[in-house]
Amino acid sequence: MSDRELAHIRTRIGMVFQHFALWPHLSVLDNLTAAPLHVQRRPRGEVGEQAEALLRKVGLWHKRDTPPSRLSGGEKQRVGIARALMMRPVLLLFDEPTSSLDPELVGEVLTVMKTLASDGMTMVVVTHEMGFAREAATRIVFMDQGRVVETAEPETFFGKPATDRAHQFLARYESEKSRTQIR
Amino acid sequence: MIPRGIEVLWEQRDAVLSGLLTTIAITVVSALCAVLLGLTLFALLISRRRSVALILAWLIDLMRCVPFMLFCYMIYFGLPSFGIVVSNMTAGIAALTLYNAAYIAELLRGSFAALPAEGIEAGQAFGFHGSRLLLRIILPPVLLASIPMLGNQMVQIIKDSAFLVIIAVQELTFVANEVQATYYVPFASFVCAMLLYWVLCLAVEAGVRAVLRIAEARRCRKMPREGRFRPSGHRTVQILQGPPGACGYRSFGIGRRDGLHSRTLRRRQVDAAPLHQLARDPGQWRGLFVG
Numbered sequence: 001m002s003d004r005e006l007a008h009i010r011t012r013i014g015m016v017f018q019h020f021a022l023w024p025h026l027s028v029l030d031n032l033t034a035a036p037l038h039v040q041r042r043p044r045g046e047v048g049e050q051a052e053a054l055l056r057k058v059g060l061w062h063k064r065d066t067p068p069s070r071l072s073g074g075e076k077q078r079v080g081i082a083r084a085l086m087m088r089p090v091l092l093l094f095d096e097p098t099s100s101l102d103p104e105l106v107g108e109v110l111t112v113m114k115t116l117a118s119d120g121m122t123m124v125v126v127t128h129e130m131g132f133a134r135e136a137a138t139r140i141v142f143m144d145q146g147r148v149v150e151t152a153e154p155e156t157f158f159g160k161p162a163t164d165r166a167h168q169f170l171a172r173y174e175s176e177k178s179r180t181q182i183r
Numbered sequence: 184m185i186p187r188g189i190e191v192l193w194e195q196r197d198a199v200l201s202g203l204l205t206t207i208a209i210t211v212v213s214a215l216c217a218v219l220l221g222l223t224l225f226a227l228l229i230s231r232r233r234s235v236a237l238i239l240a241w242l243i244d245l246m247r248c249v250p251f252m253l254f255c256y257m258i259y260f261g262l263p264s265f266g267i268v269v270s271n272m273t274a275g276i277a278a279l280t281l282y283n284a285a286y287i288a289e290l291l292r293g294s295f296a297a298l299p300a301e302g303i304e305a306g307q308a309f310g311f312h313g314s315r316l317l318l319r320i321i322l323p324p325v326l327l328a329s330i331p332m333l334g335n336q337m338v339q340i341i342k343d344s345a346f347l348v349i350i351a352v353q354e355l356t357f358v359a360n361e362v363q364a365t366y367y368v369p370f371a372s373f374v375c376a377m378l379l380y381w382v383l384c385l386a387v388e389a390g391v392r393a394v395l396r397i398a399e400a401r402r403c404r405k406m407p408r409e410g411r412f413r414p415s416g417h418r419t420v421q422i423l424q425g426p427p428g429a430c431g432y433r434s435f436g437i438g439r440r441d442g443l444h445s446r447t448l449r450r451r452q453v454d455a456a457p458l459h460q461l462a463r464d465p466g467q468w469r470g471l472f473v474g
Contacts (some may be wrong), residue, residue: 007307017301017305025323025324137229
């Protein structure tokens with residue numbers, strides 16, 4: 001596959017990175033509009049309107065001219081999600097979107113992701129947020145050492161895992177959860 | 184001797200001015216060409232075609248290891264052996280361009296290596312590739328980070344232009360040498376040339392500062408007032424107030440500002456000049472940390 005073909009496919013797949021990966025030389029608004037304008041070559045008016053709508057949706061319209069270095073982690077991740085949505089993707093990939101955030105900010109991002117899920121967006125999310133996975137996912141893929149161990153629906157996976165490895169993982173997760181709750 | 188030297192230099196001011204203007208012209212043309220060529224070489228240096236990048240890296244290393252004077256001789260006296268005859272001015276500008284383009288390509292490559300890879304991966308993930316990836320995603324932060332080093336290289340070009348005296352280019356050093364040889368006023372003549380070179384270098388430094396100021400102003404032009412760059416020399420301390428035990432502060436060096444924000448905290452920005460006064464009233468500055 002040539003670079004051009006690969007780039008074309010990538011325009012239909014949005015990605016949200018673990019460490020945000022915003023472009024530091026562009027403001028928040030420019031981060032959102034860069035790819036639609038220069039890669040998809042869409043009209044500036046249409047792109048501007050979509051960018052405003054998305055930034056208002058994630059609650060960051062008032063920070064549209066701010067450079068990414070001046071945003072908190074949660075804000076950066078919300079901008080990252082908005083940036084991915086600007087491309088009108090058929091599929092959204094999330095690479096541990098909340099692992100770099102402090103607990104206070106994780107909720108903001110998960111709320112946005114739950115909204116996307118309820119709107120019907122197809123998402124592949126790599127996450128360690130068990131509660132979010134249980135609540136929002138339609139299918140769980142459990143991996144270990146780079147290999148897929150088990151795939152199941154959330155109720156089945158969390159209620160009655162089929163493989164020993166998944167069972168062991170969930171047992172450890174439950175014991176850690178109850179230990180921290182007692183504290 | 185010195186008053187006579189100044190008198191002689193004043194009488195020869197037209198020649199000195201001509202030499203200065205020739206130096207400025209050579210420097211400006213060479214610098215522009217070297218930057219353009221350096222950008223092209225940089226793009227090839229970071230190419231995914233390893234053979235191209237490797238060959239170019241060797242050539243650039245070769246250029247950086249050769250003394251500039253030798254390179255000048257080779258261009259002016261060596262190329263005619265292959266039927267390529269150029270004027271001394273053209274040879275001088277070509278030598279300055281090729282020599283400094285190698286350095287510029289290498290310093291841009293250094294800035295690129297320090298760039299976080301995630302931004303480039305994000306660019307590729309959003310469909311940027313080829314020249315669009317280079318122009319929109321890679322070059323802007325690389326150039327921003329390289330401005331001070333490019334300024335240094337411009338100063339180097341100004342100083343290297345003095346070597347062109349060996350191929351009889353009538354720039355500033357040549358004229359100063361002529362004046363001192365004709366009128367026997369070496370000290371005044373060479374000090375005058377040094378001062379003029381110094382003025383040129385100061386102009387380059389002022390240009391670099393102006394470019395950095397414009398870049399910062401463009402970044403902050405629509406930010407809230409408290410986010411503005413403060414070049415006055417004051418240290419700016421950002422104090423985050425919040426409930427007891429709340430975290431968050433930044434203290435900054437002169438003119439710098441970094442951001443640490445949380446919607447749960449209010450923030451204020453004050454001059455750090457009366458910092459000792461702030462420390463005396465800890466109740467007012469709950470949550471203050473200075474480091």
